[in-house]
Structures are given as C-alpha cells and as structure tokens.
Amino acid sequence: MTSRRNVLFIMCDQLRFDYLSCAGHRRLKTPNIDRLASRGVRFTNAYVQSTVCGPSRMSAYTGRYVRSHGSTHNGVPLRVGEPTLGDHLREVGVRCALIGKTHMTADEEGMERLGIARDSIIGVRIAECGFEPFERHDGLHPSTSYDPDPAYDTYLREHGFGAANPWEHWANSGEGENGENFNGWLLVHADKPARIPEEHSETPYMTRRAMRFIEEAEAKGEAWCAHLSYIKPHWPYIVPAPYHAVYGKADIQPPVRSEAERLLPNPIFEAFQQERYSKNFSRDEVRETVIPCYMGLIKQIDDQLGHLFDFMEKRGLFENTLVVFTSDHGDYLGDHWLGEKYLFHDVAVKVPMIVYDPRPEADGTRGTTSDALVEMIDLAPTFLDYFGGKAKPHLLEGRSLLPLTSGERTSLRNFAVSEYDYSGDAARLKLAMPVSDCKLYMITDGRFKLVHGESLEPMFFDLRNDPGELRDLGREPSAASDIERLRKMLMRWLALPNNRITVPDEWLTEIDDKIGHFDPIIGSGVLIGYWDEAELAKQQEARRRWLARRDRK
C-alpha cells in the first residue's frame, strides 16, 4: 500500500436502493457491485438530502443540507462561495475531478457581482460545483434546447454516428425491427434497443473516461478523488442490445401499493398521484415495458463496473482507494401509485450506499451490512477524513463514515433528514400554496418516518410494522405522540443549522480554559463592565498567573 490515497466516488442517477442483487432484488443480478459490497460495508438505511437530482447532488458535493446550500430545485444555481468537496480536498492536496453528471448550474450573476471570470481556473471550478471538469456530461440533451458541444457527441460523430444531435438521434433513441428511429423519451419504446452498439453508449463511454482520468492522475503521481457519475438508469429509459432483452416482464417485482393509498390520501400525496408520470407508472403495461429496461441499464452499469474494478485490481488500486457506490435518489416505478421521485417513501429517498474502505482497520467489517442511519452528506466528510484532512463540523453537516467501516461505532446519528420543495410542481397550484410555503421535510429515526409541510397534515409511517409504507398514520390518534416526538426532533434540527461557515468551533472554544480563570477579552484591551482599577487589576493578575502557569508547562 503506497502512502498516497485515492477516492473513487461512483454515483448512479435514479437508482433505487433495492435494485441490486446484494440488496435483495430477486431477478436482477449485479455480481460486480455485489463483489464491492462483499469487500466493504453496505448501508441499508442511506438517505439522500433531497429526492431530486440537483438539490441531492448539491448536498453530496457540499456535505450540507439543502436548507444550507439553497439550491432547492433542479436548475437553481449553487450560490458562489458555497464551499465544496473539491475545495476541501484541494486544501489537502487532492485532485478532485468530475467524470459525468452533476446537474450543476453556475451562479453567473454571483460570479459577475464578485468579478470572477467564467474562464479562469477558479471560475471554471465554481461553475462546476468545485470539481475539475475532466468531463462534464449531464446526459440530457434534447434537440430543442441543444447544447451543441458535449464531448460525447464528438466521440459519437468520430465513430460514425453523425447527426445534428447524436446523443438523441443515436444513443437515446430506440431502433425498430425495420430500422425505425423511435423516440427514446417515450416509455412505450423502452423495450427497444438503443440505436448504437453497446460499447459506444454512455455508460461504457463514461467508464472508459474514468479509467483515462485514473491513468493520467496515476502517471502524474497525484492523489485523486474521481467522481464517476453515470446518468443511468435515469430516463430516457433506453438501453443498447443486448441489455434491452436481458430482463422481461416475468422478472419485475410486483408494485408496492394498496387501494387504501388512493382513498383520501394526504393532499400532497394525492397531487403527485395525479401527475401524468404517476398515472402511467400505475399501469401494468407501462411497468412491464419500462422496468425491464431499467434493470438492463443497471445490469450494464454492473458489467462496466466489472471492467473498472478489474482495471483497478491490475494496478493495485484497491489497496489505497476508497470506493463508494451510490445514487442521487430512487425511482417510484409505480410503487405507491407514483412515478419519478419527489416524495419520501423509501423507494425514492433511500439509495444504495456501499463503502469499500481499503484500510486494514476496516478488515473486520468487510462484507457486512449496516443499518445505521447514514446520509448522502456523510460522503464529503468521509473523503476528507480518509485523506487525513481536519474535520469541519461547522461547515460539513454530515459525518465521516470511517468510524462505521472500522467498526469503531455502530451508529452516527439518531435521525436522518431529507427536503423537497414542491413550488416548481403542479402540486403548488393544486394545493393553492404560496411559493414560500412549499418546503417539505422528512425526518426518520429509523423506526418511524414523518413528512412535515406547512399547512399540511403530517404523513407518518411505522417502518417496523409497515415496511412497505402502505398505511399513512398521519391522522391516527394512536400515532399522535410519536408524531409529536419526531416533530420535536425536526424542530431541533431546524433550530440548529450549521450557518457559521466562516470560522470553526475552535474559534469559540480555544479560550475555554482561560474563561475558568480570568476574563480572556482583557488581553485585547477591550474592558467590558469593569467598575474600577482595583477590579481590573485582579483580573489582570489572574491573567498573569494563568499565562505563567501555561508557560511553565
């Protein structure tokens, strides 16, 4: 094991926590991800901080809750100056690079106000959420609002897939039996193969780009953190052959839903049930067409990770590289009569989280699972900890997972929190809510789960007795005391944000010992509330004695 350390931070997009064979999926086989789990710890209660790409990712990349970083919706720029994982890692000499998706929007207005040039090194980092953009690829390039320059398009053209928009025309469209080009955005075509040989589709392409980055960093002898960020299994639900045909409708699991969920549901739940995507995913035909494709996309990722892990193995990188496999949120896929994500049932708010910690200290936990409550914001402090950086609890709201991988601790916190702001959804208009009041909070202590929103009844689930979350107890008198308990927990969390980001706690505590002996501020000459010379002299004498004692030590 060299003294140099690295981090490989793999994120999928919209991958449910339960769509891996190691997580109990009965038909999907993910042997490579399972292999990683067998060498690390698989967290079974990993919560994202928001149930939508951008906000969840901004939490991952800052180590801070959405209420702190303020990027509340997809497309809301992350404010300039919000410190990122990349900033913290650069401080300890680590190159922190992006290969794939971030869903970051740059705060152009803030940059202009601060006079930061977009094309300066610092400007590029700020615009890319703190990462060095080895390759940025958000994987959403509809022709109508087309970004003409993704490197992936150039790659496709170079390989013979020319088109005004090769991403859409080839990689994300479906091929008919007679060569038709079917619109890959439409769910009905999810059973068709993508119009491209597998090796040229996004997942293998991005995997090779990650290898390229690693080779380059290793050649330079750099410590690195590589964020390999796949767009898949996120829609467009379309996968190249042979993966379009690996799974069929016999392989999909039955939907988790009950008729009771449609009977007087909580108004926010009802509003999302009424969305087109929810109505469609509530139909068997849709599930049976899309889910096999979704599984194929995961299978493809697993195969690609097999190549990547072999590549790392050959180079001895498993000896000094901490590897994380996770996702930015889940996908309802028709469970609870919903499609997409946004709300807080486990299938949306929980993600896979596998942490392979190469240190010998972690040998005792290899292949285990942990049901500790962990949060996506734990990754940034985990990486900083792994690289030997000083903890920044005033800033990073998550906690290092290393005490869990080393077996030193079995839990980190009493509750996990997630947020979603529905002011950008039709639900705001349906519920006639002002924009300001659309913030939803989920809090769980592992046993119960509360969803709190302004002017809304609570949603409340007993996760032990109702793991499928089919019975909302929000109106049950018998649940009132538990609801109140979780509401108090939420209030505590709301009342204690980490907003003092410019100075650490030590800035306050370094004078603690002095305070017991004298008024420490007199050292600065600021004398508050002293009556006369005699009173001041006593404090000055106490100070002299304390300083002399300290100097003797």
Add this chain to the structure above:
Amino acid sequence: MTSRRNVLFIMCDQLRFDYLSCAGHRRLKTPNIDRLASRGVRFTNAYVQSTVCGPSRMSAYTGRYVRSHGSTHNGVPLRVGEPTLGDHLREVGVRCALIGKTHMTADEEGMERLGIARDSIIGVRIAECGFEPFERHDGLHPSTSYDPDPAYDTYLREHGFGAANPWEHWANSGEGENGENFNGWLLVHADKPARIPEEHSETPYMTRRAMRFIEEAEAKGEAWCAHLSYIKPHWPYIVPAPYHAVYGKADIQPPVRSEAERLLPNPIFEAFQQERYSKNFSRDEVRETVIPCYMGLIKQIDDQLGHLFDFMEKRGLFENTLVVFTSDHGDYLGDHWLGEKYLFHDVAVKVPMIVYDPRPEADGTRGTTSDALVEMIDLAPTFLDYFGGKAKPHLLEGRSLLPLTSGERTSLRNFAVSEYDYSGDAARLKLAMPVSDCKLYMITDGRFKLVHGESLEPMFFDLRNDPGELRDLGREPSAASDIERLRKMLMRWLALPNNRITVPDEWLTEIDDKIGHFDPIIGSGVLIGYWDEAELAKQQEARRRWLARRDRK
C-alpha cells in the same frame, strides 16, 4: 423635489428604544430626533435580529436573518457572496457609502478561495459589507490590539492630540480635576469629561464626515445612500464637556427589575446575571455614574443631528431624502439585574426606529407612531423600494416599510424574530452546552414573547399584562397553550427560510398559466413520463393552442 432620491441611514450603537424624549424618557431631551419623529413615523415595536453589534448589523446590511447570513458572533466574517444592501442599491444606480461603524470582519479565506484581490474595487466592497468605505470607523481601538491607521487618529494628531493611540489617550479617556488621565474603559470614570474639546470627539467628527460625503455626492449629482453609523452611546462610556455634566443621578430612571427575577431564574437568565457587567450594573453606584454619561452621549448625538438636519434643510435635502434613525440593539443598564445586551428583554432587543419618508404619499402619517411589528431587516427592502428597485423577497427577508409610512397598511407581519448565539459566552460553560446547541430564538406576536433554546425551559412574557417583563411565565401551566402557539409560529419560521437566493420566485411562477393548459417542460424537449406518441401529441397540440392564443393577445 428633484427626481433624484437619497437615503440617510443613521444608526447609533447600543441606544435603547426608550432613551429619547419622544419615546417617553422623562429627563433626557432630544429635540432634534423628536423633530424627525414629528415629520415621520416612529415605530414603537422595532426589533433587531440579534442583540449584539455584528450579527445585528449584518442583518441590517443584508436584509436577512442571522440564520441566513451566518455571521453569528462579533468577529465572525460575513461569508463572501452574501448579497448586501450596497449590491442591491448599486444595481439601481445608487452610491451606497459608509461613514462610521459596521463591525464587519472580512472573509479573507473566502476571498482567497475565490481569487478576489483585497485591494480591488470589488474586494474592498466585499470586505466592507457591500459599502463604499467613505470612512470606516468602528470606534474600538484599544492600545493592546491597536489598529494604527484610523483616519480619526490622523485627524486628532493634526489637531494637536498626539499620542501612540490618540483615540484612547484623548478621546476615550477621562480628564481628572488635576489633569489626570483616567482609564475611560472603567465605569467609575464615566462621570469625567473626555480629554478632548467636544468638537473633536467622535460624534461631531463623524457628523462632519457625513456632511462631507453628502456635499461630494451632491456635487457629482449622484443618488446616494449614506450610512451614518455612530459608535456612541456604546462604551467606552465617556463624553466630552459639557455633556458629561448635563445629566446627574437625579435624572436617571429607576431600574426595571424585581426580586422575583433572581429567584430560580431560567438558567440562561441566571448565567447572564452572574456576569461581571451584570453584577456591576445591578449596583446603584454604577448606574448613577454611568447612566448620566450614557444620556450625555445621546444628548450630544441629538445636538449633532440638529446640525446635520440644518445642513440638509438648507440644501433642500428633506425634499428627496428618506431619513432613518435607529440603533443596532439596546443596553440593559441594570434592568433585570443585567448589564450589556444579549438576552431578549425589550430594553435589549427593541430599538428606536424613526422613518422620515419625504414622499407626499406619507403626508398623512407625519408625526404619528406605529405599533406594527417591524424588524431591522425591513430597512434594506425599504431603501430598495424607495429607490424604485424591484422587490427581492427570495433574498431580502424583511419587508418595505413604505406601505406603513404611506398609511396604505397598518401592519406587515404577525411576528418578529431575533437570534442570539451564546456559544461565545461563559454561559455555554456554565450550562455545559455543546457549541452547536447555543442558539437562542426570540419570537413575539406583539402580545406575548417566547425565548426558545435547545435543552432550556422556555422564557415567556405577557407583554400586555407585564410590560416590564418581570414575570417569566415559562413554567406556568396557565401559559402552556400560548407558549405552544408561539412555538409553532417559530417552527413555521424555522421551516421556511429564504435560502434560494440565486433565483427569484418568478423563476418558478412564470409558467403558472402554462401549467393549467399543458406540460410546460415539453418546450425544452425534455419529455417526462409520456407513454406514447399519441399522448405526447395531445400535449404538443395543447401547447400550440396556448401559444397561438398568447400571440393573438
């Protein structure tokens, strides 16, 4: 009235709301401030957002609560990129200048991380909390941690008051009868005159600097906002002749306190009662020595404002200048067995707030008082409104006061909030609290006041039946339902922060009309959850119809 508009934003430091003759002080005479009140609206329930200089001022200068701007203690740098009053006013072509104190600490680390040079124009503004520093003067220059370069010191030296530290040696020391130099930091010397002729002391000096700024801006034909920010009546409690002898112990008002307040007080209240400054200010001798000086300092400010207002009158500036007179927090002065500020009794958390609005629309409210709940953060949006800028409710958490000065409305909000973080006080050690848990919140609906802190019993006052706040009802069963009501109000406030600062609400609402007719996102080519071509075609047709209807209009 010219079409150009200006704002004169006068702030005192540590001036209680009730130490003005217009506010009912029985002996102190402040005819010039009263004159301003007679031409404007005097707000009797104006709350600061924190009871200590720095955090309160950062709220004033950003229009945001402390939980939002994060400068929780004196000396905690305001994070780079936090948008300020100066930023908003510059956008509408207004020069926003500082003359006096801000208590700002620059976020040097943040500036370095973003590559912003400290000596660039933008760098200077960021370091000065968004202001152009026409003259920065924080008025706290103890010799031991001496800033050798305040312009005021140069001024003193030029006028014959040479010393290593002329601010301390002359302007803030007391003159004995036999020429002795008494330490002005000590309360016992508050009855002595400062060692300097009145015209050279800080208040008249700063007043002249404000006139100088106004002359300069007027000569250039600029619209301006001048923040005239006096250090006084803040300590060192020392005032030049004749003001040291204008008031005597017969002029001071009896302390507002009761023996009951010392009998099993709330632990946080008890901890602050035990501070040296509190014990000293609980002694009659101290109050009788210091308060006449405090009153003299206010009297001096009033006289100087007389000169300033005459100066403005001569130039016709009352025709187009909105004038605010306020303070950053109060001073216990022995009330409630406390000295200094920090806690939330009205004498600490309420401030004078007089708003002179020159517009004819405000003629109907001249000379009136308003008991509406207003907050210090209302000033920034008031100024922006006055200059015709677009409201920024996603960013500015206060509200313009102009609907109150124009008589259009009589109230703005149902509650006011203030915050104080006691992790920098001995109270944290006394109560054995972790740094993270030391945030205190005050919320009042005008009738009741709740103080909430983690792991603390509530403090609770009935402001109508106990205006002196002598009976803490926090443990009274009869108050339980009102306590709960205010706690819910606080939870609502905590749950709905304005954290999405990079885009306005319109970013979300501009598609509201579309949403009623079609899926607006299809315009971008991103197609979420459509089953097939037919379903998509319907939406596209609905979109075409909507666009055609819009174009016909």
